Amino acid sequence: MVPWLGPDDPFPPVERALGATSGAPGLLAASADLLPSRLIDAYRRGIFPWYSDGQPVLWWSPDPRMILATGEFKVSPSLKKTLKRVLREDRWEVRVDCEFAAVMRACAQAPRRGQRGTWITAEIIDAYSSLHRVGDAHSIETWLDGERVGGLYGVSFGKMFFGESMFADVTDASKIALAALVGHLRRHEVELIDCQQNTAHLASLGGREIARKAFITHVKSAVAASPIPWRFDKTVLADLVAPSLTSAP
Known part of the structure; x- marks a missing residue:
């Protein structure tokens, strides 16, 4: 019961x-x-x-719980090429917390294979927007030629990020936002992103399942840490295209 x-x-x-x-x-x-x-x-x-x-x-x-260890994020050759272009071209931007509620609405409208409708209801948007206003929820957004074309949102406490949803209106726009988030989290020694449920898309980017007990143990420690700053831009992507960092074979 x-x-x-x-x-x-x-x-x-x-x-x-x-x-x-x-x-x-x-x-x-x-x-x-x-x-x-x-x-x-x-x-x-x-x-x-x-x-x-x-x-x-x-x-x-x-149980188990899907996570993405920031040190295990997979940068495929094609994604690395995209990230280099984003870094090189001024028409690309990564913005943080610019249009949080709009990102949530875009995620709600994004088609999901095998799903009808959305769990991102008006009630959910209101609740998470309340967390955003006090600095506990964040959006990472990909902008192209002055238009928001992709992004993601989630919740952050201490050194833990709980990913919620993402969307892309142009190819790889959500991956660019995720890569920027990973780059930022690595710089601040955040080890895990909670992904909640197992999907093939997340697995292709390095996501994997861990036992709930291990996940909860990590969360208790991570959320007790001092909060990290939430101001960054696309320059964090440079860390992910450096030859010394992990990339997909």
Whole structure:
């Protein structure tokens, strides 16, 4: 039985989430509210919301957990070529927190293979925008000729980044934003990006699954660290095209 959380009820231990043989592996709890305070508490515990319109707020902590270790980000030869062009040409920009809510709306409209509709509802946008206003959620955006053409958003506490969603209106625009994020996080010794669910796209970029226990242990330590700055531009991409850094074979 998945517990229903009242306004003042704490999250149950993540070990109580439904198991692999259930119809909803990783489902931990449900609630009627998506208050910013609840959202902050969830992320600090390695829990995230994921639900559709018409459903209660569903809270998840899957086992295993998909992550991208920043030191394992794969830069393919074609992506490296793209990043070099972005660095070289003034028409390309990487902006941070310029149009956060617009990035969320673009992510909501992005087509997803095998999915109908979106989990990025108006309620989700309002809640994460509240976190953005206090500096706990961020957007990394790819701009071309003065237009936003791709990006991603997520939540950050201490030395932990929880990725949420990305979109691209031109080829590789979301990968450029992700590469810039990885470059920035590496500079500040952030080891992991939470990717939540396993996808082939994330695996192609170096994502992999780890046991929930290991993930939660890392999160507890990382979120307790001092917060990192959130001002950077496309120059962080230079770190990823240097010959000495890991790239895909």
